[in-house]
Amino acid sequence: MKKNLLMWDETLFRDPEVFEIDYVPEQFNHRDAQIRELAFQVKPGLRGARPLNTICRGLPGTGKTTSVKKVFAEIEETTKKLVPVYINCQIDNTKFAIFSQIYRRVTGHPPPPSGTSFKQVFDAIARVLQREEQVLLVALDDANYLLYENEINQVLYPLLRSHEAYPGVRIGVVAIVSDMSVTLQTEVDARVASVFRPTEIYFPPYSEEEVHGILEERVLQGLYPNVIRAEMLDLVVEQTMKSGDLRVGIDLLKRAALNAEREARRSVEREDVCRAYEVSRYLHLAFSLRALKAEEREVLARIADMSARDDKEMNAGDVYRFVKEQVGGVSYTKFYEIIQKFDSMRLLNLHYRQGRGRTRLISLRYDPGRVLEHLGQEQSI
Ligand SMILES: Nc1ncnc2c1ncn2[C@@H]1O[C@H](COP(=O)(O)OP(=O)(O)OP(=O)(O)O)[C@@H](O)[C@H]1O
Ligand SMILES: [Mg+2]
Structure with missing residues (x-):
């Protein structure tokens, strides 16, 4: 046998945990400014006041979730008066699911059985907060998952206006978004916007x-x-x-x-x-x-179809005509917004060809077959 081969029971991993997707690293550099800012935002909560609302925004993998989890862990070590609750909106993306998680954390009981009314759940949460004189801080991670059927308003309204129904109850919200085109501030109703008024913390690549x-x-x-x-x-x-x-x-x-x-x-x-x-x-x-809306998925799938046929740089105008045939009702403005978003998400490259006039070109950054596969669609052409 050759020397220096790894024996069957040997491993190269000192600690395999550190490569797991949910591993929270101890060493977490380059995000001091964001963490400091976040700490400043939530600080009023330590004195019994309402934390300032915050949006953490940045492309995927820029440390948003980790930063929030670090700050939350520190709060938990420091005080019982400010109760941080972390919600993963990819998993819990309805009002009831989210308030069930909050209920569980605040009351320490198992989640309420389905059939319990929303009011009963919120009453129970508010009673504990009032009795214990606790302030609540809710992180809505990947909050763009709530941007369907008005769910974001359904969730934010009771949280942010809780003091009206339950005197003394104070709740702050940290919303996390990786979707650079979504401005939550403009997605919410006027009655939510007037109390939300978040400060944005940007997480650069x-x-x-x-x-x-x-x-x-x-x-x-x-x-x-x-x-x-x-x-x-x-x-x-x-x-x-x-x-x-x-x-x-x-x-x-x-x-x-x-x-x-x-x-x-x-x-x-x-x-x-x-x-x-x-x-x-x-x-x-x-x-x-994960974070794309139904219409955006449709558009991307059609771009992939076309890319599979041509497999090169595509003229944006041609792509639009093709997409419009297949996905009814998409205006050029909307289409252009969507492809700009794909560009910022690095799903495709959007660039210009100099020549007579400026021609916009689109090239997919991924193999079209893979894109369709991940979208759960078979190639249609
Ligand atoms: N500054 C850092 N130091 C060490 N590891 C980091 C750092 N920033 C991010 N990571 C690691 O990179 C991965 C992605 O980070 P994180 O989940 O916090 O990103 P995110 O901004 O929430 O991304 P997404 O928007 O996709 O949810 C994690 O495994 C995290 O441990
Ligand atoms: Mg995240």
Whole structure:
């Protein structure tokens, strides 16, 4: 047997946990300003006043969820007077589901049985807050999932106007959005807007240097020494930057190390990273598609159809005509808004060709078949 092969019961992972999707890293740099700002916003809650409402906005993988969770954990360690409740709106995206979570956290009881009226649930929450003189802080993560059938107003209205029905009850909201085109402030009713008035905290994308530092940290924690050489890390960083999402990098490290392990190697080689990238690169696609509205999914699917036929840069005008035939009622303005959004989400590239006049060109950044697959659609052409 060749020397230096990994034995079947050996592993390259010092701590596999650090590559898991829900892992909250201890080392969390580059977000001090955002965390400080968030702490400032919620601070009135520590003195029994209503926390200032906040929107955390930034592209996927910019540390929004982690920052909020860090601040919430600190609040929990410090005081019982401010009660933070974290809601994942991808999972709990109805008014009843959200208030059930709040009920569970505030009262310490299991969620109320379905059939309990909303008023009973809210009465119970308010009673505890009044009795314990507690202030409530609710984080609505991926709040863009509430932007259908008015759900966002249904949720924000009772939270933000609670003091009217229950004197002394104070509730603040932190909404988190990764959808750069959504401005929650304009999506909400006037009666919600007048009490919401959030401050926005922006989470910019990480620079290449920052991504390098963050991934290096994970490698040190999660893998044994020399498993990933410097040039392999550079390759991972390069591919992470291409995708624009830090999660791709974390996933790449894990998959590349697993690939090396499968080959019984003690270190990661270029082929391990490249093979891993074939899977990890679609992580961003999968995450991005989560947040799209039905109409946007339709438009993207048709762009993918067309891209599958032509497989090159497409003229935006031609694409619009094709989309309009297939998805009735989309105006050019709306269509253009949608493709700009796709561009900002890095689903496609929108650029110009200089020539007679300026022609707008669209090219999909993903294999059209993959896009359709992730959208749950078969290629229609
Ligand atoms: N500054 C950082 N240091 C270390 N790890 C980080 C940092 N920022 C983000 N991460 C890691 O990157 C991943 C994505 O972060 P997070 O979930 O906080 O992003 P997000 O902005 O909420 O993204 P999304 O909008 O897609 O939900 C997580 O695994 C997190 O641990
Ligand atoms: Mg998040």
